Amino acid sequence: MTKHPRNAVLACGLAAGLASIGGAAQAQDCTTKIGAVLPTSVDWGKPIAATAQFVVDQVNEAGGVAGCNIELVLRDSQVDPKVGVDAAKALVDLDGVQVLLGAVSSGVSMPILTSVTVPSGVMQMSCCSSSTAFSALAEEGKTKNLWFRTFATSAVQGAVGAMVARDKGYKSVAILYKNDDWGQDIGKIVAADLEALGITVTGSVALNDGQASYRAEVTEALKGEPEAVYLALYPKEGTAAVREWISLGGTQNMIVANALKSDEFRDNVGLQYLGNTIGTDTASPRSDSATAFVDQYKAHFDSEPNGPGLSNSYDATMIALLAMEAAGKDASGADIAAMVSKVTDPNGTPVTADTAGFAQAKEVLAGGGSVFYQGATGNVQFDANGDVSAPALTWAFSEDGVDELQYITLEEVDTFIASLN
């Protein structure tokens, strides 16, 4: 026990020594660190981290950033805010990172933003935090433009979910949502959108994590005898809740948010019950780079990128690294953040999301041009709050994963959302 702090101090000294050597070495084989605080101790968090590491490998293959290799220092947030904040602080202070990827939960990302990255002027890019609180904070000017996220705010998915209900002609819908910031947000948005379309919401029920049974919640949602059910759940609770829903005679007309786009959910519920299930997701653009992402992912990980947040993690990491390239060597977090618009510029040269794309981007940026990144989640464009909108798609489960049903362009999404208000 007593050895731990002593070792830590020793290691700190060692790290400082190494850092100063690194600074003196310079030249081609230098290393720039970026930090990531992700919930690697949670099953669905691991692939998100693996995807970020995958991007770093690709970028290093393309010659690294600003002449330096990139090293991703990964820390586990344990989905515990104080652990995540401590990890972020250590990355910023001890490893000197200027770019921080993460976190996943808004409840972890938020204190990191307010107490670590903003005070230290470090750019923070989250793949997966969806809370509307970030937009509010940005509007107040308290993120100092250091905050970005590649996860489209829940407005897109909520609206498309309501669109599906309208197109299918459902007259009444019950909502089951995960009782966290993401679920509460999307549950509220879907309910409002459905009401705006004249569809009755028979009930909106929150599901807490980790319960052995959701019978009480499911029964309550069944009361209004809805024609369809909207599910904003994660695979684990989703599986348990849907099993009970179906066994209690609930409708198989289901509309599900992207978090249930998982093989685990499909296999555990059974494909035969999911025939009338339509999923929503933010979509990839109709560009080669999007399919390229899926192909690359399959080639590298030997599985479909079906978990939540994977393409978002890919884009978050890639955009951060592109911005670092644009900002040049030894840039500060604020400099890098300022370059994000230069690598997601609609008037720039389109580049694909892979090794070749990064290499091409390096050339364009070196020539003083700007780049339009064609990402795995779409041709990502951030608004003033660091939020993204995105095209959307609907999908259905199939034997070998999911099949796309309909593609909804960014313009269609925006027009539809506007028509609801």
Place this chain on the structure above:
Amino acid sequence: MIGIISYLVFFTSVAAILSIAVLGLNLQWGNTGLFNGGVVAFFGTGAYGTLILGATPQDAHLGGFELFYPLALLGGMIAAGVLAWLVGMLTLRLRHDYLAIATFGVAVAFENLMRNAEGLAGGAQGFRGFERPLRAWLGDGFTYNLLFLGFVLILLMLTYLFLERLIRSPFGRLLRAIREDETAAQSLGKSPARVRLISFITGAVIMGLAGGLYATFYAFISPQDVVPILTFQIWAMLIVGGAGNNKGAIAGTFLIWGAWTASGWGLSRFAPLEVQLYTGSIQFVLIGAVIVGMLMWRPQGLFPEKLVVSQAGRNIKTNYQGENS
């Protein structure tokens, strides 16, 4: 170098804040034998109370009273005390494991209330809109953290001194008497129920102080901060440090929190890349092993309680008047 200092300041602040909560638990468990399984409820009440009273107005939820910071902090502590009084009235007749289960239930209920009561506490999105005091003058950077650390250390010192005097006083002896043999204490004309309640509330107010400081430090609190794991962490700190010994409580906090963060840091730095993705799980195993080892080979903790012979009380008796009446 400045980075290391900056990180150490940050680390010490968190550890010192947690120490205060562990001291509160030490009064309840170490000195009085009350098994509080719901530390987070009181910690969280202090945190939410402080932010609700001290924050700027927000559309989304209650709050925005913009009280002078020390008053907001005090308000959070009082709120934690009131909650402890309510819970104590209902549950303190319970013993040991039953009390633990009841208080654990209170903590889970508290977390769920905060998660769902959007109008009160912002729901799962958490409570925003708090400005750290004096931030306008001191900025956000290192100076601020350093001064905040000073503030936390002073409060930790005050709490420590208060508790040291308390347990050395006749009232402290009474606490231990009740812990060891309640019937015997009762036969001497003492009222165990009342004394247990006082100890429970005092401990909870101290936890509330820790919670208030914690929320101030992050300028944010969400239901994710008040999940049961925090109760477990605080207990682990006390057990490792040594229940019944205030120095042990503080040392245990620094050690456990240090081990918790250092192991994460060490694994991220020295573990090979393939193992990196599993560092979280490895860390849980390491910490668990430390606690199990501690319980097996040194169950009294690193700093065991010093058993005081009553003679020591004679010296203190003279300045006892008015301290705890």
